[in-house]
Amino acid sequence: MTTQVTAFRWVPPFAQGYVRDLRVRWALEEAGLPYEAVLIDGATQASADYRAWQPFGQVPAYRDAGVEMFESGAIVLHLAEGSEALAPRDAAGRARVTAWVLAALNSIEPFAQAQIHFGAFDPANAWAAAKFAQTQALLDSRLAALSAWLEGKDHLEGRFTAADLILTTVLRELVDNGTLGRFPVLAAYRERCEARPAFGRAMAAQLSTFRENAPA
Amino acid sequence: MTTQVTAFRWVPPFAQGYVRDLRVRWALEEAGLPYEAVLIDGATQASADYRAWQPFGQVPAYRDAGVEMFESGAIVLHLAEGSEALAPRDAAGRARVTAWVLAALNSIEPFAQAQIHFGAFDPANAWAAAKFAQTQALLDSRLAALSAWLEGKDHLEGRFTAADLILTTVLRELVDNGTLGRFPVLAAYRERCEARPAFGRAMAAQLSTFRENAPA
Numbered sequence: 001m002t003t004q005v006t007a008f009r010w011v012p013p014f015a016q017g018y019v020r021d022l023r024v025r026w027a028l029e030e031a032g033l034p035y036e037a038v039l040i041d042g043a044t045q046a047s048a049d050y051r052a053w054q055p056f057g058q059v060p061a062y063r064d065a066g067v068e069m070f071e072s073g074a075i076v077l078h079l080a081e082g083s084e085a086l087a088p089r090d091a092a093g094r095a096r097v098t099a100w101v102l103a104a105l106n107s108i109e110p111f112a113q114a115q116i117h118f119g120a121f122d123p124a125n126a127w128a129a130a131k132f133a134q135t136q137a138l139l140d141s142r143l144a145a146l147s148a149w150l151e152g153k154d155h156l157e158g159r160f161t162a163a164d165l166i167l168t169t170v171l172r173e174l175v176d177n178g179t180l181g182r183f184p185v186l187a188a189y190r191e192r193c194e195a196r197p198a199f200g201r202a203m204a205a206q207l208s209t210f211r212e213n214a215p216a
Numbered sequence: 217m218t219t220q221v222t223a224f225r226w227v228p229p230f231a232q233g234y235v236r237d238l239r240v241r242w243a244l245e246e247a248g249l250p251y252e253a254v255l256i257d258g259a260t261q262a263s264a265d266y267r268a269w270q271p272f273g274q275v276p277a278y279r280d281a282g283v284e285m286f287e288s289g290a291i292v293l294h295l296a297e298g299s300e301a302l303a304p305r306d307a308a309g310r311a312r313v314t315a316w317v318l319a320a321l322n323s324i325e326p327f328a329q330a331q332i333h334f335g336a337f338d339p340a341n342a343w344a345a346a347k348f349a350q351t352q353a354l355l356d357s358r359l360a361a362l363s364a365w366l367e368g369k370d371h372l373e374g375r376f377t378a379a380d381l382i383l384t385t386v387l388r389e390l391v392d393n394g395t396l397g398r399f400p401v402l403a404a405y406r407e408r409c410e411a412r413p414a415f416g417r418a419m420a421a422q423l424s425t426f427r428e429n430a431p432a
Contacts, residue, residue: 051364051365055319055361055364055365056319057361066307066311067307067308067311067312068308068311069312069314069315070315070319071315071318071322071323074311074314074315074317075315077293077314077318078311091282091283092284095282095285098285098287098290098293098294099285099291101290102287102288102289102290102293102321103272103287103290105321106289107272107287109322110322110325110330113330114329117330118334121343125341125343125344127337127338127341128341128343128347131333131344145272145273146271146272148267148271149267149271
């Protein structure tokens with residue numbers, strides 16, 4: 001069977017290029033594996049059939065000849081198990097990739113999203129301003145630690161892996177609000193990873209779907 | 217070598233029983249693997265030596281004869297690879313475990329933490345109240361989907377796995393603020409998982425360290 005990845009038929013412009021099937025498309029492109037995008041919309045998301053495949057109604061869900069699963073980070077870890085393009089073959093090297101994938105998704109992304117989510121407030125609202133400063137400080141301390149780790153390195157662990165792929169998709173959420181620009185090591189790292197041809201192909205695939213299905 | 221897991225020497229009462237080395241201790245107990253807790257404090261967290269092991273200065277960090285790594289979710293996935301007590305041996309079953317571990321840590325925990333983090337506000341502060349309602353609604357929709365999945369089941373995937381372990385540690389953060397009580401299926405699931413002897417041993421180990429090292 002052809003590997004299947006679910007993706008949205010269309011999303012508003014602000015979300016285009018950020019929907020999480022991008023992670024899986026990118027990993028499949030790095031691994032040189034063909035796939036079919038299964039397009040869904042809001043009605044599909046709510047259906048019992050889709051919930052049996054993706055319990056939260058999100059994208060991406062995934063299936064190949066051997067597995068049926070969901071969660072972009074988990075799918076990328078599954079692909080990394082099967083492809084040297086995404087992770088070294090030895091247990092020690094694979095453990096490093098797993099560690100960084102989880103760090104990106106549980107120790108960095110939640111702080112990035114909190115900071116984005118709580119960004120728009122009236123500066124006269126002291127409680128909101130204090131909470132925002134708190135989320136910003138937490139995020140900055142994680143990014144500073146990450147920057148210290150990446151200083152002088154091209155990749156997290158000696159070569160491009162699935163961990164760089166996932167981390168890049170987290171860091172790119174922080175470009176538009178100016179956060180990443182304050183961390184030049186991280187900004188350069190993100191650009192280096194996004195310059196990979198496989199990233200370009202994954203992005204083009206997501207965006208072309210949205211163009212083809214744009215509302216009239 | 218003895219497997220090593222880092223843990224705090226002492227934390228304030230509100231954090232006792234919630235520090236994330238609990239996840240790794242629990243997994244090691246389920247797998248029947250002996251380990252040594254390496255106790256650290258704030259000075260250790262900031263040191264270059266510790267940052268080489270745990271780049272963000274957090275606990276737990278982990279090493280065994282084969283790997284050196286960090287991030288509680290990643291360590292539990294590594295242990296699950298090596299132990300049938302934590303995951304089935306076939307690729308299809310392991311993929312389900314990976315999917316649910318990532319779902320707990322990236323699709324549920326960030327919403328739980330946002331809801332906790334933004335809980336204490338002056339009700340007269342309309343912006344804060346609206347944001348809180350928004351985090352609550354997001355969290356509730358995830359918990360409702362999870363409850364629908366677990367309805368009539370003892371575990372996420374037919375038997376206890378590392379995914380139930382991780383999800384339980386996320387859900388237990390939602391007991392004190394009353395959220396979990398509104399989802400009886402999830403509340404019963406959490407109790408069922410926490411009733412496992414291995415959970416009890418892990419919890420006792422974390423708490424006894426704090427008792428022994430309590431400030432005078």
